[in-house]
Amino acid sequence: MLSFNVAAISALVPSVASEFKTDPFTAGRMLWFYLIPYGVAALLYGPLTRSRDPRSLLLFCMSFLSFANVLGGLAENMNQIFFARVLAGLSGAGVIPVALILIAKTTPDIERGKRVGFFFSSTFVASLVGVFLSGFIGWRWIFLIPAIAGIVSCLTLYFIFPPLLLKKEDFTMQYRQTLEDKTVFRLFTYIFLVSLFYHSITQWLGVYFSLVNHLEQFFISLLLTTVSVSGIIGSALGGIFSDRLGRAKVIRIGKGLMIVVAFSLLVKGSLLILFTLMFAWGLGWTFNHVGVSTFLTDLPLTQVFESASLNSSVRFLSAGLGGVLGEMVMQKSFNFGFILFGTCLFILFMMTRKLIVLIPSCIQK
Numbered sequence: 001m002l003s004f005n006v007a008a009i010s011a012l013v014p015s016v017a018s019e020f021k022t023d024p025f026t027a028g029r030m031l032w033f034y035l036i037p038y039g040v041a042a043l044l045y046g047p048l049t050r051s052r053d054p055r056s057l058l059l060f061c062m063s064f065l066s067f068a069n070v071l072g073g074l075a076e077n078m079n080q081i082f083f084a085r086v087l088a089g090l091s092g093a094g095v096i097p098v099a100l101i102l103i104a105k106t107t108p109d110i111e112r113g114k115r116v117g118f119f120f121s122s123t124f125v126a127s128l129v130g131v132f133l134s135g136f137i138g139w140r141w142i143f144l145i146p147a148i149a150g151i152v153s154c155l156t157l158y159f160i161f162p163p164l165l166l167k168k169e170d171f172t173m174q175y176r177q178t179l180e181d182k183t184v185f186r187l188f189t190y191i192f193l194v195s196l197f198y199h200s201i202t203q204w205l206g207v208y209f210s211l212v213n214h215l216e217q218f219f220i221s222l223l224l225t226t227v228s229v230s231g232i233i234g235s236a237l238g239g240i241f242s243d244r245l246g247r248a249k250v251i252r253i254g255k256g257l258m259i260v261v262a263f264s265l266l267v268k269g270s271l272l273i274l275f276t277l278m279f280a281w282g283l284g285w286t287f288n289h290v291g292v293s294t295f296l297t298d299l300p301l302t303q304v305f306e307s308a309s310l311n312s313s314v315r316f317l318s319a320g321l322g323g324v325l326g327e328m329v330m331q332k333s334f335n336f337g338f339i340l341f342g343t344c345l346f347i348l349f350m351m352t353r354k355l356i357v358l359i360p361s362c363i364q365k
Helices: 006-019 029-048 054-073 078-092 095-106 109-133 141-159 175-180 182-202 205-211 217-244 247-264 271-297 301-330 334-355
Strands: none
Touching: 006 029, 006 109, 006 141, 006 205, 006 217, 029 054, 029 078, 029 095, 029 301, 054 078, 054 095, 054 141, 095 109, 095 271, 095 301, 109 141, 109 217, 109 271, 175 182, 175 301, 182 247, 182 271, 182 301, 182 334, 205 217, 217 247, 217 271, 247 271, 247 334, 271 301, 301 334
């Protein structure tokens, strides 16, 4: 339910803009009205897991996320959608930090990559279903389906699963101490930058396919479905390769794929080429994403609570800022945007060894 409509909304921007008679770039703000509040709220949930039952936190998050999706599905204007997306961001922000904390505290080192990969694969499955259905059903159902699924999930979690008992600690926030560690600070600098450049491109692909390639909603949804399909594969393989090849190598492979795709989009190709590029784009992002997330679970347990929240917070804040930056640049020229952000990704690729400093507990080869 968390990921069902995040990617689908990128595909639906032209349709929503058409219904409410606004331009696609205004409607596209649905994306960062969700991402920025998510990034702010995520800072709270990791530390809260020290003193609260993770199941209770998940129930709280999923309940309000379902309510937000109902509001979005019944919206009568863009402002109501924007409000619903803000509420969805504030409530959905707890799911990933709590999940990563549970993996870090309950899984041996040599199996963490596999668990992280499986978790993110499940999110991409939901994303895949949402994007695929966006080509066939009305956009309102892309909000209402996860709302229904969320209610069912809440009932299942409440009545079937027992409280998740972890060792409780006092509620504290130790972000300053965590970021004083140079390894952690450099890692989150990298996460911020790669997410910023990735989302500056990916949030506007639906608009690019519509305005430049003149594709209909059906083909836009299929292209973004391809990103989700490769994301499922990339999450699973990225987790396995992170354990076998090392976190850093998987991160570099993923970023290399993203750079190739960014510059390849400068050439207007056939549908087959676009499908190939979207597959590589999703694979590159998820290799990078899973490699970094697995690296986070290798950090000392004293840093895991803050790092799990910072991971979501930094990713989504930079994703929201990437949406804003992408709007400013892509409105002027899509080609200039692909050159600019592709170059930024290349520079970041060259800086990876300096920003992601390996620690002894990580399994690297």
